[in-house]
Amino acid sequence: MNTETLEEMAAKERAAASEIPVRLNVCASTSCLSRGADELTKTLNKQLRTAKQTKQCKVRSVGCMGLCAKGPMVEIECPAKPADDPESRQLLRGVTVEDADELLEHAMSGRKFERLDWPTDTPFFTRQHRIVLENSGLIDPERIEDYIARGGYAGLVKALTEYTPSQVIDEVARSGLRGRGGGGFPTGIKWATVAKSDGDRKYVICNADEGDPGAFMDRSVLDSDPHRVLEGMITAGYAVGASHAYIYVRGEYPLAILRLKRAINQAKRIGVLGTNLCDTPFAFDVEIRLGAGAFVCGEETALIASIEGRRGTPRPRPPYPASYGLWGKPTLINNVETFANIPWIMRHGGDALAAIGTERSKGTKVFALAGTIVNNGLIEVPMGITLREIVEEIGEGVPDGKAFKAVQTGGPSGGCIPAEHLDMPVDYESLVKAGSIMGSGGMVVMDETSNMVDVARFFMEFCKDESCGKCIPCRVGTSVMLDLLEKLCKKEAAPRDLELLKELCDVVRSTSLCGLGQTAPNPVLSTLRYFEDEYESALQPADEHGYALPVLQHT
Amino acid sequence: MARQKVPPTQALTLTIDDQTVTAKPGQTVMDVASEHGIDIPHLCYLDGLSIWGACRLCVVEVEGQRRLFSACSTEVAEGMVVSTDSPRLRHYRKVIVEMLFAERNHICAVCVSNGHCELQAMAQRLGVDHIHIPYLNPQLSVDSSHDRFRLDHHRCIVCTRCVRVCAEVEGASTKGMAGRGIMARIINDLNEPWGDSQTCTSCGKCVHVCPTGALVEKGTAAAEMQKRRQFLPYLTVMRDNNHD
Amino acid sequence: MTATLASPAPPTDDRRWKQVEATMRRNGFTRHALIETLHTVQDGFGFLDDPALRYVAQSLRLPLSTVYGVATFYHNFSLKPQGRHSCVVCTGTACYIHRAQALLDHFEQVHGLSDGQTDADGNVTLLTARCLGTCGMAPAVVFDGQLAGDVDEAILDERMKEWTTS
Numbered sequence: 022m023n024t025e026t027l028e029e030m031a032a033k034e035r036a037a038a039s040e041i042p043v044r045l046n047v048c049a050s051t052s053c054l055s056r057g058a059d060e061l062t063k064t065l066n067k068q069l070r071t072a073k074q075t076k077q078c079k080v081r082s083v084g085c086m087g088l089c090a091k092g093p094m095v096e097i098e099c100p101a102k103p104a105d106d107p108e109s110r111q112l113l114r115g116v117t118v119e120d121a122d123e124l125l126e127h128a129m130s131g132r133k134f135e136r137l138d139w140p141t142d143t144p145f146f147t148r149q150h151r152i153v154l155e156n157s158g159l160i161d162p163e164r165i166e167d168y169i170a171r172g173g174y175a176g177l178v179k180a181l182t183e184y185t186p187s188q189v190i191d192e193v194a195r196s197g198l199r200g201r202g203g204g205g206f207p208t209g210i211k212w213a214t215v216a217k218s219d220g221d222r223k224y225v226i227c228n229a230d231e232g233d234p235g236a237f238m239d240r241s242v243l244d245s246d247p248h249r250v251l252e253g254m255i256t257a258g259y260a261v262g263a264s265h266a267y268i269y270v271r272g273e274y275p276l277a278i279l280r281l282k283r284a285i286n287q288a289k290r291i292g293v294l295g296t297n298l299c300d301t302p303f304a305f306d307v308e309i310r311l312g313a314g315a316f317v318c319g320e321e322t323a324l325i326a327s328i329e330g331r332r333g334t335p336r337p338r339p340p341y342p343a344s345y346g347l348w349g350k351p352t353l354i355n356n357v358e359t360f361a362n363i364p365w366i367m368r369h370g371g372d373a374l375a376a377i378g379t380e381r382s383k384g385t386k387v388f389a390l391a392g393t394i395v396n397n398g399l400i401e402v403p404m405g406i407t408l409r410e411i412v413e414e415i416g417e418g419v420p421d422g423k424a425f426k427a428v429q430t431g432g433p434s435g436g437c438i439p440a441e442h443l444d445m446p447v448d449y450e451s452l453v454k455a456g457s458i459m460g461s462g463g464m465v466v467m468d469e470t471s472n473m474v475d476v477a478r479f480f481m482e483f484c485k486d487e488s489c490g491k492c493i494p495c496r497v498g499t500s501v502m503l504d505l506l507e508k509l510c511k512k513e514a515a516p517r518d519l520e521l522l523k524e525l526c527d528v529v530r531s532t533s534l535c536g537l538g539q540t541a542p543n544p545v546l547s548t549l550r551y552f553e554d555e556y557e558s559a560l561q562p563a564d565e566h567g568y569a570l571p572v573l574q575h576t
Numbered sequence: 577m578a579r580q581k582v583p584p585t586q587a588l589t590l591t592i593d594d595q596t597v598t599a600k601p602g603q604t605v606m607d608v609a610s611e612h613g614i615d616i617p618h619l620c621y622l623d624g625l626s627i628w629g630a631c632r633l634c635v636v637e638v639e640g641q642r643r644l645f646s647a648c649s650t651e652v653a654e655g656m657v658v659s660t661d662s663p664r665l666r667h668y669r670k671v672i673v674e675m676l677f678a679e680r681n682h683i684c685a686v687c688v689s690n691g692h693c694e695l696q697a698m699a700q701r702l703g704v705d706h707i708h709i710p711y712l713n714p715q716l717s718v719d720s721s722h723d724r725f726r727l728d729h730h731r732c733i734v735c736t737r738c739v740r741v742c743a744e745v746e747g748a749s750t751k752g753m754a755g756r757g758i759m760a761r762i763i764n765d766l767n768e769p770w771g772d773s774q775t776c777t778s779c780g781k782c783v784h785v786c787p788t789g790a791l792v793e794k795g796t797a798a799a800e801m802q803k804r805r806q807f808l809p810y811l812t813v814m815r816d817n818n819h820d
Numbered sequence: 821m822t823a824t825l826a827s828p829a830p831p832t833d834d835r836r837w838k839q840v841e842a843t844m845r846r847n848g849f850t851r852h853a854l855i856e857t858l859h860t861v862q863d864g865f866g867f868l869d870d871p872a873l874r875y876v877a878q879s880l881r882l883p884l885s886t887v888y889g890v891a892t893f894y895h896n897f898s899l900k901p902q903g904r905h906s907c908v909v910c911t912g913t914a915c916y917i918h919r920a921q922a923l924l925d926h927f928e929q930v931h932g933l934s935d936g937q938t939d940a941d942g943n944v945t946l947l948t949a950r951c952l953g954t955c956g957m958a959p960a961v962v963f964d965g966q967l968a969g970d971v972d973e974a975i976l977d978e979r980m981k982e983w984t985t986s
Contacts, residue, residue: 052954055967089956235913237953272859272896273952313855314895315756316950330854331886332753332893337629337649391914391955398956429913465913465955479916483950489893490734490753490760492630497675500758501709521708528671531644532632539643743883752885754892765884766873767892775884 022292022299024178027169030291034170039100041079043128046096047116048158049082050244051276053092057117058082061093064121078128084245086158087149089237090397091115091139096158097128113137144414145396150377150403152385153361157245157399162280165287168248174293176367177252181259181299189260190216193363195371197383202228202319202356203431203460204536205382205449211353214343215261218351223263226347226354227254228324229270229277232316233432234483236463238387239357241399243270243277246361247284251307253360255293256367258305261353266307267328272314281309316433316487320535321346321354323489334491335535356461358387378404382448392429392465395420402447409443412466423468427551431460433480433487434540436547437473456547458540473552474559478506480544488537495538498529502545509559515569516560523549590656605647605658606634616660617669617702619694619787620735621648624808626744628736633669633698636660644668670702671709678709679758680716681730682788688801689789695733696788712758719764721771724794725783727762732790734760738782745811750776762790781807828878831871836864844879851882854890858897866902895950903938903945905983907976908962912951918958924948926973931980943984 038044047053047062065080086094091114102109108131116124116137127134151157160167168174180189194209215223227250231239243250254266270278285307288294296304310328317323318333325347327333346352362384366374374384382404388411391397395417402411412418412428419425427437436457438445445451449459467476485499505522508514526542533539549556561569587598592609599608604627609616620631627649635644639657647660659665676682676695684690716729734753739762742751750773754763764770783791784803792801830837843860847853857880861872868891877887891897909927911920927933927946938945954960957969963979 051967052956052969055954055957055969089954092956231953232950234911234916234951235955236951237955240953271953273949311856311859312894313859313897314950315893327855328852330850330852330856330890332756332889337627337646339650389955391958392917397914397958432913463913463955465917467917471917479913485757487950488757490755490757491628492632493672493675493679493733494632496734496758496760497679497709497712500712501675501678504710504712524671525709528668532635532668532672534629534632534646739885749883749885752883752889754885754889756893763885763888766870766888 022174022178023182024175027174027178030166031170031172034166038170041076042099042101043078044098044100045078045080045124045128046083046098046158047080048084048086048092048094049162050085050089050241051274052089053085053094054276056092058093060118061095061116061121064118065125068121068125072125074129078125081161082163083160084157084162085154085241085399086112087154087400088114088139088145088396088398093117094139094158095124097124097134099131108133110141112139112141114139143417144410145398145400145417148406148410148415149401150385151401152365152374152377153242153249153358153387154245154399154401155365156249157241160246162245162247163283165248165284165291168246172368173248173364174252176364177256177293178299180256180367181301181303186216186260186262189256189367192371193260193366196362196366196374197371197378197381198359198362198366198374199382199449200356201358201362201386201461203434203458205459208355208359211343211355212257212260214341215263215351215353218344220351222265222350223261224347224350224352225254225258225261225263225266226321226324226328226352227266227268227360228319228321228354228356229268229274230312230319230324231271231274231357231461232319232487233434233461233463235389235391235429235465236432236461237389238399238462240271240274240277241389242357242361242387243274243281247277247280248288249361249364250281250357251284251288251294253355253363254307255298255305256363257353257355257360259303261351263353264304264306266305267310267347268307269310269312269318269324269328271312278309278311285309315489316483317489317535317537320537323535324354325352332489334489335537337534358462379446379448381450386447386459386462388462388464390416390464390466393419393423393468394466404448405446407444407446408438411447411464412443416466419466419468423470425466426469426471427467427473427476429457429465429467429476429544430463431458431540431543432463433483434458434536434543435460435463436543437467437476437551438547439551456550457543472510473548473555474506474509477545477548478503478510481506481541484537484541488541492532492534492538494529495533495535495541498525498533498538499541501525502529502542506545509556512559512561513569514560515563515567517563517567517569519556519560520567588652588654590652590654590658592658593660599652601652603652605636605645605650605652605656605660608652609647609658609660614660616647617698618648619698619733620737622737622740622785622808624745624812625737625740625785628740631733631735632672635665635668637662637665666702670704673699673702673704674707674709676733677704677707678711680712680714680732686798687731687789688792688796688798689731689803690799692799692802693789694787714758719770720794721769722773722776722778722794723771724778725770725780726792726794727764727770728790728792729761730790731788732762733788734762735787736762737785737787738762738791741781741785741808745808745815746777746779746781748775748777748779751782825878825881828875831875837875839864840876841879844876849880851880854880854882854887855894858887858891862897867898867900869899901938901942903942905944905964906947906962907944907979908947908949908952910952910954910958910960910962911948912955912958914955914958915951915960920959923959923961923971923973923976926976930973930977939984941984944980
């Protein structure tokens with residue numbers, strides 16, 4: 022593999038595409054598939070064959086188009102028309118098998134399909150800035166040729182043939198990219214640390230154990246553009262000096278696993294995985310490991326334990342995986358979205374990414390927008406955009422005339438941000454200042470009907486169930502805090518219980534062994550900070566020591 | 577994780593509780609503190625077994641770092657300034673010990689380990705005079721199927737010393753951990769009655785490293801169970817000699 | 821000073837053990853193949869019983885306690901037989917906001933099933949998942965591996981009727 026052969030493949034693919042006047046791009050991501058996208062594709066193909074029109078129109082399965090709640094999504098694409106012609110593309114939503122005839126008729130005649138039209142000149146599309154999702158919805162995730170036609174693997178080939186490993190690290194460092202799994206650790210520094218670590222063998226691990234409830238960015242990236250993640254991992258392997266990688270995927274994502282397997286085989290076939298890549302001595306292979314249902318395995322030392330076939334319990338750090346990781350060897354662990362940024366950085370340069378975003382948070386961030394919001398789906402926005410722009414413009418606000426109450430970011434490690442902070446910029450530091458975290462990118466919008474004490478209870482129940490049980494503060498603390506929150510929800514708690522809850526939040530946060538325990542109190546702390554009145558009003562009358570008064574006394 | 581042996585080539589200087597001390601690279605804060613007469617509270621740590629880092633009683637403050645570090649697992653570094661005692665640390669340790677009392681059932685007066693129990697001693701040392709955390713009162717069992725020993729889950733603090741000594745010193749790995757979170761339990765083999773275990777050598781090491789009355793010899797009455805641990809450093813040294 | 825441990829025979833002559841063995845062989849019968857192997861047993865048989873755990877432990881030369889510890893640590897492994905049909909209710913944040921709890925309450929009240937339970941006839945097992953990653957379809961439920969969105973009580977009842985009468 023070299024730049025010429027890659028460009029040849031891309032040119033061939035683009036030429037083949039331009040020969041077909043109309044392409045119907047049907048979303049084949051998890052949500053749309055479950056709404057019947059697969060059947061729709063089959064029906065469309067059958068009808069085209071019957072009408073002998075397969076040369077005029079081609080049905081393609083593509084990745085996620087972002088509007089998961091409106092699926093199945095279909096895009097009519099006319100590659101012959103110039104790309105800036107608004108008529109070259111039309112997006113349709115909720116297309117079912119019954120609509121197939123009508124869809125084909127409109128597609129072939131070039132007339133606009135008004136009934137199912139979904140306008141793309143809305144902020145949901147225009148306010149996005151797509152880097153990680155640049156191919157999502159445009160390419161068939163099961164065809165490496167599609168990926169290559171959009172510039173795929175060009176960054177890797179460039180890195181392997183024109184850059185030294187340390188130049189690759191410099192490029193990543195210059196981009197200002199920070200870990201997208203939630204921690205926000207500078208990626209360049211992490212790579213440099215692993216590169217500097219002594220070891221006869223090193224490993225790269227991609228953390229695709231997307232455990233936060235309300236987050237589906239990584240699933241969508243793997244569903245829609247799996248090669249992108251592989252390319253990022255291979256580039257990382259070259260930069261840090263690793264020859265073997267694992268991608269640890271949640272067992273709950275069957276489609277992502279299937280597509281990754283196919284992607285790995287295709288990558289081996291064209292020679293971007295294997296030995297002597299790009300005629301260099303560099304060799305790299307990737308294995309998939311399935312998670313077995315443990316949120317704590319998102320923590321890097323627990324993830325390593327799980328890959329080693331053990332119980333997924335974290336261990337104290339230091340030593341960090343960068344020096345003592347998988348099987349005791351230096352190991353680089355990054356999240357799916359972090360790796361998915363790398364091909365773009367290698368193609369456009371680190372400075373191009375650094376030009377987007379804020380002073381300390383560079384680039385873009387993918388968010389999964391869910392909850393009570395009009396536009397449910399997947400978005401990618403520049404860092405520094407305000408929460409209000411995301412919720413009110415891109416998301417188009419809360420449906421059914423209800424009032425916005427809070428947006429929850431960062432999953433069980435994050436917090437709820439109320440309306441008065443909506444004008445805050447979305448970057449790592451601002452979110453922490455507001456009592457939440459960036460997290461992996463889940464954004465769940467809550468309307469006025471949400472009870473914030475119950476929201477805190479929901480997350481604490483999650484943390485209690487997912488605590489590995491190793492360290493005492495997390496194991497016992499989450500259980501006791503959940504009991505207290507349940508008492509509050511039932512309006513059976515006394516002021517003493519609330520005091521104890523606050524005290525335990527502090528102990529668990531400060532003394533727990535890993536991130537799960539250290540952040541488990543965050544949903545309580547943030548709701549206490551902004552919605553303390555809801556806690557107060559859940560309390561029972563009490564005596565001067567804070568104990569609940571016996572029921573008899575206040576009748 | 578086994579502790580790495582580092583040749584004592586150079587000495588490091590650090591400060592622990594305002595004392596300037598020297599240490600060898602690779603030593604942990606716990607080791608160095610103990611060499612200098614500073615006893616950092618701990619329950620899961622036991623010299624001779626691998627580091628587990630789970631009880632969190634040994635957390636210490638390190639100057640310039642926001643988070644706390646467990647002394648048993650943290651290696652010393654040049655110029656490190658460690659504080660092993662402060663009102664904040666004392667408070668945290670006290671609450672953690674209270675959590676253990678609230679988690680299961682530790683009624684000292686009727687326990688065979690009364691007076692010889694590390695949890696009890698730790699509570700006294702930290703001044704835990706009452707438990708202000710509501711008790712969880714779980715439904716637990718007692719395994720008396722072994723002819724010499726008894727496993728009482730009510731008294732277990734899940735420190736895994738028994739699991740580690742069984743795997744690392746005896747080499748049997750009869751004991752293990754099952755379940756997770758608040759449901760985590762010590763088990764024998766496939767969660768079988770201890771007396772039915774085909775792998776247990778009945779060596780009794782697990783009983784003697786257990787800090788509480790969870791693992792005891794049968795036939796002991798309240799306050800009679802004294803643990804004997806001299807074998808552990810002895811076996812560890814002998815094992816290391818054999819491997820050299 | 822090496823002792824020999826005989827390689828065990830599969831618990832039964834069921835063909836599915838061949839797949840289990842294949843997984844172990846693919847990983848060189850190493851200890852780190854444990855989770856992958858348990859996945860294969862779980863997928864093939866629907867649950868992990870004692871003979872299966874013993875067989876895997878002996879084949880990979882792992883202590884029984886380690887195998888049991890791993891099998892009980894991860895949610896995806898079950899030590900009890902599952903029903904012929906499975907219903908997995910998502911309890912992620914978006915589904916929580918969209919009343920997933922009401923679906924679980926409905927199961928309990930109308931069908932007498934709570935999380936992890938199988939009905940008396942062995943027809944249906946009710947399970948929960950911590951976010952299926954399809955928040956746009958909340959509340960989401962997986963019926964026998966098929967994902968369904970915007971599920972309400974009526975859809976549940978219909979499915980239960982279908983499963984318990986066929």
